[in-house]
Amino acid sequence: MEPRVSFITLGVTDLARSLVYYRDILGLQPRSVKESVVFFELGQVWLALYPHDLLAEDAGVPDDGGGFRGITLAHNVRSPEEVDQLLATGAQGGGRLVKAGHKAFWGGYTGYFADPDGHLWEVAWNPHFPHV
Incomplete structure (x- = not known):
């Protein structure tokens, strides 16, 4: 692969x-x-x-969709301020804030929002990762 x-x-x-x-x-x-x-x-x-x-149905699995799905999507931004801005945007229109922006143990700044179906998006500023 x-x-x-x-x-x-x-x-x-x-x-x-x-x-x-x-x-x-x-x-x-x-x-x-x-x-x-x-x-x-x-x-x-x-x-x-x-x-x-x-x-x-396509994957051949039950359609119960319950609980944590074991996956998050991540979007890196250029600053901690952008994290807070995108978290606020993600919480609109049926989305919701899951975890407010905060300093992370690894030195960055991160938070989470969920889309209307509960898919988790992490928004992060990471000083150790190549910037966008």
């Missing part, structure tokens, strides 16, 4: 609501909007929104 991720697909319970959230609240511009899938280009990785029940 080559060291690359090509798509991140989030199972969502309301595709229209999620499109509005990611487009109008987070400011991502969709590259393709179909009846059952939305695609956003994120540099060299694509973000796809797909109905939760259909994604579970």
